[in-house]
Amino acid sequence: MTPLGNTELKSTGQRAVILEIIRRGGGHLDADEIHQRARKQLPRLSLSTVYRVLQKFKENGLIEERHLDENHHHYEISRRDEHHHLICSGCGKVIEFSLPVADIITARIPAANGFEIKNCEINLSGLCPECRQKA
Amino acid sequence: MTPLGNTELKSTGQRAVILEIIRRGGGHLDADEIHQRARKQLPRLSLSTVYRVLQKFKENGLIEERHLDENHHHYEISRRDEHHHLICSGCGKVIEFSLPVADIITARIPAANGFEIKNCEINLSGLCPECRQKA
């Protein structure tokens, strides 16, 4: 098999399946969901392999780890744009949006002067219009 | 003993000690650190009590839960202003700053229209000027 992306990772069936699932997953799958979906094709795939593969993918920049809630890690394919997620605590709907938060902070916060922001993640939750109406 | 704040919580020695530790803690203690510090005054205090007290304090708005890293919950005394944390991954230094992110998003993101943002937390990490120089 050909290598995964431009990485030095060995290309295996498990990795191909997992990467494809993440790609198709719309971006908000946790390890357990990935495992369950992957098992349909690879019934003997173990959860620890999923975790190890996710770790490797992350190290190699193929995917990014998100923390949409405080209990799980979620994974999505790496993208260029800085984007964030707004989650409805009523129905679980996820709204994605772009906002250069790091730039805004650098520009507006004197205390952040000279600080090199490497990682920026926003966790937002609230109620979407539909759920507000119900409440 | 007098009630804690204006809440309906029963006032106990354990709660007073824990609240005082959080107050003095500069705002970034996790449950285990709180437990260890509290034990100096209450050697028999159990970790589960710490968790239960934190839960109660949170429900009653006395403290807020933060997620400065993905592995632990951190706690700080509730404040009025929307403020966030910039963490140096080199030395662990925490820079606090105010920024009405929720307002910025509401104003700039059409997709967020009608969404009621209840909770907003930013996780930022990077390198402070000193650590940048060392690297």
Added chain:
DNA sequence: CTCCGTGCAAACCTTTTGCAGCCAC
């Protein structure tokens, strides 16, 4: 042939829960 990758089981760590006794109100 050599390592890296994998499955399995067990360990780990933070957080939660069940239960019996205790204390603030």
Added chain:
DNA sequence: GTGGCTGCAAAAGGTTTGCACGGAG
């Protein structure tokens, strides 16, 4: 006196690790 609070121990849930085997390069 009663219901909430506490300590202890055990469980839960997500994630990591040790080990021996197997497969990619």
